[in-house]
Amino acid sequence: MSARLFYSSFLLLALTGCSVPGKVTSSAALTCAAGEAMQQTTLYFGLNRPRGQAITEAEWQTFVDKDVTPRFKDGLTVFNAKGQWLGNDGKLAREDSKALMLIHATDRGSEQGIEALRAIYKQRFAQDSVMRVDTPACVAF
Structure with a gap:
């Protein structure tokens, strides 16, 4: 089963039951x-x-320390x-994963930092894809 199909299926399951109150195309809107309006x-x-x-x-933590943190120092x-x-063969497949918010x-x-992380991870760990989900968010501390 390809990672692309896994992430597409995961996204569909994650979004089941979600509704959007009106059209919001970016955090600026x-x-x-x-x-403050930001992006998640x-x-x-x-x-x-x-x-x-x-x-x-250890490999994951090295990726976070050396690649993620320098690009997103404010936090993650x-x-x-x-x-x-469900694989093409009809069998259920499972995979441990990490979600980075x-x-x-x-x-x-x-944008450049996020796309760099996706490219680095795919290349370093021979991955087909890294799923990305963007959502406008109101953030207060």
């Missing part, structure tokens, strides 16, 4: 009653390599996740 980006990283060898916790959140999907301005630097 979002009016916040409290806080969640990236989903599979932890299995194509030949089955798992990406270790990592969740352990369990993805699953970033709250950031809608600007060129953030």
Whole structure:
């Protein structure tokens, strides 16, 4: 089962039951009653390599320390996740994953940083894809 199909299936399951109150195309169009309009980006990283060898916790932490943190110094959140999907062969497949949530301005630097992370992870760990989900958010501290 390809990672692309896994992440597409995961996204469809995650969005089931969600409704959008009106059309919001960017955080700039979002009016916040409290806080500041920002963007929430969640990236989903599979932890299995194509030949089955798992990406270790140490390898993941090195990626966070050396690649993620320098690009997003203001903060980030990592969740352990369990993805699953129905393979083309009709069998249920499962994969441990990491979800990385970033709250950031809608600007060129953030966009470039996010896309760099996706490219680095795919290349370093032989991944087909890294799913990206963007959501406008009102943020207050």
